[in-house]
Amino acid sequence: MLSINDLHSQIDDKKILNGLSLEVNKGEVHAIMGPNGSGKSTLANVLAGRDGYDVTGGSVTYEGQDLLEMSPEERAWAGIFLAFQYPVEIPGVNNIYLLKAGVNAIRKSRGETELDAVEFLALVREKIKLVKMKEDFMSRGVNEGFSGGEKKRNEIFQMAVLEPKLAILDETDSGLDIDALKIVADGVNHLRNEERSIVLVTHYQRLLNYIVPDFVHVLANGRIIKSGGSELALQLEEQGYEQVMREAEAA
Amino acid sequence: MSTHAEDVESLVDKEYEHGFVTDIDSDTIEPGLNEEVISFISKKKNEPAWMLDYRLKAYRQWLKMEEPLWAHVDYEPIDYQSISYYSAPKSKDDMPKSLDEVDPKLLETYEKLGIPLHEQKMLAGVAVDAVFDSVSVATTFKSKLADAGVIFCSFSEAVQEHPELVQKYLGSVVPIADNYFSALNAAVFTDGSFCYIPKGVRCPMELSTYFRINASNTGQFERTLIVADEGSHVSYLEGCTAPMRDENQLHAAVVELIALDDAEIKYSTVQNWYPGDENGKGGIYNFVTKRGDCRGRNSKISWTQVETGSAITWKYPSSLLRGDNSVGEFYSVAVTNNYQQADTGTKMIHIGKNTSSTIISKGISARFAQNAYRGLVKISKGADNARNYTQCDSLLMGDKCGAHTFPYIEAKNSSAQVEHEATTSKIGDDQLFYCRQRGVSEEDAVNMIVNGFCKDVFKELPMEFAVEAQKLLGVTLEGAVG
């Protein structure tokens, strides 16, 4: 479904991704771990099509298409969803108004009929239960005045409504209290199925106890230096990144 | 500021001799402005002598005045002698016969605004007879209003039918000598709206110039006078939500509002005159004087405006809070794109005790446009416990446009509480990206963010107006990003 091959990317003259390769198949859950500043969010942003990143080499294919040629909205229409590490506030724009515009733009791009207000409301009422948020969050401004944890939950709520094919969750577990972490993890697990692929960026093994990944990758200095099963996360927790990075260098 | 009409009358220069005026009998007069032209206008409109006197006094005053230069706008000097000050309402023969004869660009805009075909025809000035049953619509409204005792008619009609009211209130809020453009308007205005709500009446519907059929021909110097008698209430909608192209360059209107004890006037404007092309060529100079007088106790005047059109907008809807406990409000969205310039804001003059005012101003600039907020909050000596809250936000799109804020505060009473907040922000790339990641196209995302920014003002507009104002914003800012 997603095939990243020898990807190089930089901001201004600063090289961030240095030959990153990753293969994600339908229905798989991949966890990406790695030190601060190693390029995890950069990868997520490049996949979602954010401006400002120069791709200087390599390729990304998504469902047979050249992903890098597509605009951010086209990628969203094609089923890519990014849960942001730092969700932005958009004052005055109603949370579900944005979501409705998104859902209908996506439906339209697929030749489906747009949802009317009643249908849409029924949909979001259903989905908001998944993240146990109060309904009044729906009508507040997008992330406006939300606490850090509420913003993260809102991202998962949006994912539930948009039903992406490929969801990239950038540190959605950071800043969540213990109960919220469980709620978010349950939400993600609920959305996990054979059709949907998930890329989880996280710093904490704890999340992976709840959402058990099929693969764990270590990203350091802009490339994947080690991959393994869910046991790799435990090893990292014990040994830290240093050891893995040394091993990788030696190899 | 107590120049009531009676005083105004007594001040009129009586030296003037009526006799010397020569008759001109064409329907449109040559460009130029002089006393003969003014007498001609007055005669054409079959006005009583007091009206002509008023005009001539204004003209003489105007001659002594200088055009203001302090607004944060820039334009070529206007040649007042090159304007024709009277042109009879267009006869049907001169109007476009069908929409095929109307500028396609204009129609495209109507399309985007979702304006029904029959209304498009009206707006574009197509000669319509039976297409849109505006006459009967208007008649239904008229009879409903008449039942409530509300007077709502053209200014010319009011001069004929209700001279005592016009004479009593005309110029009592915006005196002739108030400013250069108001003096010019007083001399040469050709028509406008008049509205009187009797004591204790809640006007049964929103009043709108739209429902007054001749409104589209009021021309460039309109005059509006609204009087809300004790305990009455009225909501008035002005303007047209579609861009009316106007061949004239200068638009200098005067609006006067008077609220007596316990009365409330809500005045909403959506202005979208022709802004000129992408290169700043053409467009309307919109120099408008709007002022409300909260003359009575517990009275309230609320201005809401959405300004998206015009090449230059120079406009400060203001409120005189004279009655004790009176309330003034000003909610404004001003959008400028390309080479548009806007210098707009308000004046809140606190005179009575316990008066309060709220100012919410949202300025949006894109491309090369300049947008200035200019506001005065004045607390007079006797205005005990006056309160004002001002919030002034600017949104910039791109880095060649500008936003400027000029707040003036004069407080002469130490019990006053005046609060001012101002912010300037750029439309954020991260906000845009967030929306696009959710599937919303860039253009829709810009609209959404801008509308969110304006929400505090839009929620003050009557429902249908708010919807159209949002669409209009979209049309105005089309292609402003990216």
Ligand SMILES: Nc1ncnc2c1ncn2[C@@H]1O[C@H](COP(=O)(O)OP(=O)(O)OP(=O)(O)O)[C@@H](O)[C@H]1O
């Ligand atoms: N706009 C930018 N301008 C300059 N450098 C940037 C920019 N964005 C990211 N970087 C740099 O790129 C590197 C990778 O950043 P990135 O956000 O991808 O790291 P990360 O792996 O997500 O880190 P964290 O775990 O802290 O979230 C960092 O050194 C960062 O400072």
Ligand SMILES: [Mg+2]
């Ligand atoms: Mg990161």
